[in-house]
Amino acid sequence: MENRYDLIVVGSGAAGIISAIVSARDGKKVLVLEKLSQIASKLKATGGGRCNLTNTLSNEDFMRKFGRDGRFMQDALKEFDHKALVDFFKEIGVETHAPDGFRIFPTSHSSVTIIKALQDEMDRVDIEVRCNEKVDEILYENSQVRGVKTLNNTFLTKSVILATGGLGYPTLGAEGDGYDMACGLGHKVTELHPAMMPLKTKEDWVKNCRADTIAKVELRVDMKKHKKLRAIGDLIFTKNGIRGPVVLDFAREVTPLLEKYGEVPLLLNLTKGMNEEQILSHIKTQNSKNPHANILEIVTTLLPHAISSELCKLANVNPHAKYKEIEGSNRAKLIQLLVWTPLTITGHDGFKMAMITRGGINLKEINPKTMQSKLINGLYFCGEIMNLDGPCGGYNLQWSFSSGHLAGKLLR
Template sequence: MQNTSQTSYNLIVVGAGAAGMIAAITAARLGKRVVLLEKLKHIGAKLKATGGGRCNLTNTLSNEDFMQRFGRDGRFMTPALNALDHKALISFFAQIGVKSHAPDGYRVFPISHSALTIITALEEEMKRLGITVVCSERVESLVSDGESVSGVSTATTTYSAPNVIIATGGLGYPQLGAEGDGFTLASQAGHTITDLYPAMMPLKTKEVWGEGCRADTIPKVEIKIDLPKAKNIRAKGDLIFTSTGIRGPVVLDIAREINPYLSKHGGVPILINMTKGMNEDQLLNHIKNEIHKHPEQSILTHIQTLLPESVGRALCILADADPQSGFNKLSGAVRDRLIKLLAWTPLTVIGHDGFKMAMITRGGVSLKEISPDTMESKILRGLYFCGEVMNLDGPCGGYNLQWSFSSGYLAGHLGNKATI
């Protein structure tokens, strides 16, 4: 990393994650003198952990579909995605020597499937552009006259610049340095910080029967929140039971929606369909067809055509059905109860392990106080935001990393028209 005695620049970027690095590169390519300040000893710590170290850069959805997955505030992203969508991001990395692909036609990874490839390429591009990178340098405060920003102060140095980009991330991955520094800086400037919740994380449930089902991954599961004001909140993906609850991609996605309700209600009822979307009528017909083909087999054997044995057995027990009995030998009430459980299995989420297990943060700097066209603060001139520090988060699958790169790219233009 380059260090220099010069403290006056055109731009100061706070935070050397995905958003901060691309913001610095973009500004430097436009001829700006840039310093990138990172409080950790190394750049890209959180980026290194992304996608289990494989670095799911983005996905192949259209911009419209991409924004919809972020919810009602997704359209805030329109200018940033117009400036740098997934195709442009793939091209950007190709230009700095990183080829990528989408093995499943959806998620995009570097061909190396290593985040180190991405970090190394970004680092080399910053060196090529002459960007000053200072690690182990924590920014403690903004310097401003109340109308315009003029720099930042650390414990030992004041760096001067008419533009500052806050790209510090949120509170997720605290073991990788996340402490909410950006929220403190934004508050100093007069910005509103919305309520903050951990997101993308395993969840704990009141029910303990899932502990016996830990050996199996259940694909194509749908989870929905069973609260009147949240009936339309759903997620789909693979599910894994744990000793204390549930995890897996579908849980990571729904957790960002559940946790705000959890803080209000103390427990959040959810319903899980583990039978590939079948409703009660379809399930009953499926089992009847299995009985017709194999009349001598037990109900558990029939259920195993849909679910792992451990899960099928647990649901039978919940329904007071003898797993080894024939379906037609069960009472009508037990059959109905079993079919209902197969269609929608109820669980109650009662907790989580907090930000220490959260990949991202739900909440952040209020979007109402940021211009979507430039990422500039509406409160303090010359102050910009990008990435997770803002109140905008998406599901897993390359969404949040694409948003970091897109918003960082747009912020790096410092109010000028962004072109790819």
């Protein structure tokens, strides 16, 4: 049998699989090459295995969440937005819902449901899938794709979709080989940083505050050049740092600074945006209601007990003292800490704990209307391999499906 195909997809994540399905539904002969022993390994782990597929935002709001490069997604989202994705999965037998009105999951809340449905659809449209087949090189001649080469085989095609993902979760196959292949064809890859991950702090008091999730925490970078960097969301203290949705989202801003400066000072508002005047007023009101309460009891009306205790220590305040017994400078220090609690980020666990990668193939070298390379005819990109990443909440998976869907239409 001749190893010639209409399309070869390198990588079997969300982007690669849907691009293969779209093309095969048009009757094209499609081959998917996966270096691991099974497909969709990273998709299986998405959202802790619950698989947050997408969200209910409008396309305009969705693009805004990706920052200044978000407009690059316009054509892909116009073709295949969250409504189209929900319809696609319903068509292949997967029901979805948005229990919180925003994040969309399969009703099973299991990525296994998603992967099985995608596998069944690939079987139905006769897509050939070869696992344990790592692509070493994309073959081209006169700026035109000719095929791909693996360790043991050469497969011929005029169209290749590179959907190898980023560097996050190397245990699930991320090695950066897609970046190397793209660079070998003349593409530029931006600096790559781990993103969507927990962060480590210099301060060790955080280990005493692990029991609670703090809602609506505002994070700010406390550096003159980067004061505009901020985010709001739920935060969790860990034995050596911080995590939670707001930290996962903000990590993409912090990791490049960490590499540049060695450590990154942050300020945290743990009191749902209250300022000094509001906090002082709250403390005085609580004190008048219960004159016998100590300062720790008063502060715990704002924050959980463990955090309240640690902030009292940081302010050199005796937690058992009454408010009026505390020295003025220490009162002021405590109020200041309740408004902005300082933390210093000193590290992270690298790409092994990163859910996504910040950086990738330069978007200026990709046609947003087709996902085709501007340098090599017949070469297409989709998903995380490109320099585009968003926050938690189904953004990155939707982008993988949307870009994969658009790339898969290349032969129509």
